[in-house]
Amino acid sequence: MKANNYSFKKNQPASMRWWHWLNALAILGLLGTVLLRKTFLSWRTNAVFIQSKVEEAGGAVTTEAAQSIAKGLRDVMWQWHYWIGFALAALLVARILIGIFVVKKCPATHAVQSAKGIPALPPETRITAVHYTLVKTGYALFYLITLYMVLSGIALYFKQEIGLSKDFSHLLKEVHEWLMWFFVGFTALHIVGIFIAENRGDKGLTSDMINGGN
Numbered sequence: 001m002k003a004n005n006y007s008f009k010k011n012q013p014a015s016m017r018w019w020h021w022l023n024a025l026a027i028l029g030l031l032g033t034v035l036l037r038k039t040f041l042s043w044r045t046n047a048v049f050i051q052s053k054v055e056e057a058g059g060a061v062t063t064e065a066a067q068s069i070a071k072g073l074r075d076v077m078w079q080w081h082y083w084i085g086f087a088l089a090a091l092l093v094a095r096i097l098i099g100i101f102v103v104k105k106c107p108a109t110h111a112v113q114s115a116k117g118i119p120a121l122p123p124e125t126r127i128t129a130v131h132y133t134l135v136k137t138g139y140a141l142f143y144l145i146t147l148y149m150v151l152s153g154i155a156l157y158f159k160q161e162i163g164l165s166k167d168f169s170h171l172l173k174e175v176h177e178w179l180m181w182f183f184v185g186f187t188a189l190h191i192v193g194i195f196i197a198e199n200r201g202d203k204g205l206t207s208d209m210i211n212g213g214n
Helices: 014-038 043-056 063-101 107-120 123-157 166-198 205-211
Strands: none
Touching (some): 123 166
8 A cells, every 4th residue: 555545534435424423323322222221220220229119108019020120121221222233233234335336445454455565665654554554453343343243133132033042142142242342442442533633634534424525
C-alpha cells in the first residue's frame, strides 16, 4: 500500500453509512439490555425486593414465587435482546454483501495488506501506518467476534429445536456473555479514537460517515 492509503479519510458509500449507524444502534441496544439485566432487572435483586415489600404489607410470598415474578419481569425485556440479536444477524449478512459488491474489501485481508506494506514505507510514515493497521485489525476482530455472537445467539435461541446438549449450551452461553465485554471495550475505544482523530489529522470522520465525504 502507498503511504497516502494509510488514512481513515475515504469516501463512504451510502450502503456502508446506513449499515454503520444501524449496526451501532443494534450493538448499543444489545449492551443496553445486558446492562438492564445486570442492574435494574436483576432477578436476584428484584426477588429480594419483591419478597420484602410483600412482607412489609403484611402478606407472604415464597422465595421461589418472588424469583419467578422477578424473572418474568426480566424476560419481557429480554425479548428485546433476542429481536435486536436477529437484527444484528441480518446486518452482518448485509455487511458481507456490502463487502463483496460495494466496497470490495475484506477487513481481514485489508489488515494483512496494510501490514505487508509497512516495511517499504519511509520511517517518518511508519507510525501512522502501524496505527492504521492496528485499527483495521481491531475491525477484523470485531467482525469475527460478531459472527460468533450471532451464531451462538441463534443456536442458544433454538437450542431445543436443534438438540443442543445442556453442557454445550452452557459453554456457548458462558463465552457469549464473556465476549459482550469486548463490545463494551470496542465501543469505548472507537469513540475515544474518533475524538482523537477529529482533533488531529483526520478531521471530518464523523461527518463523512453521515454525508459520505469527498
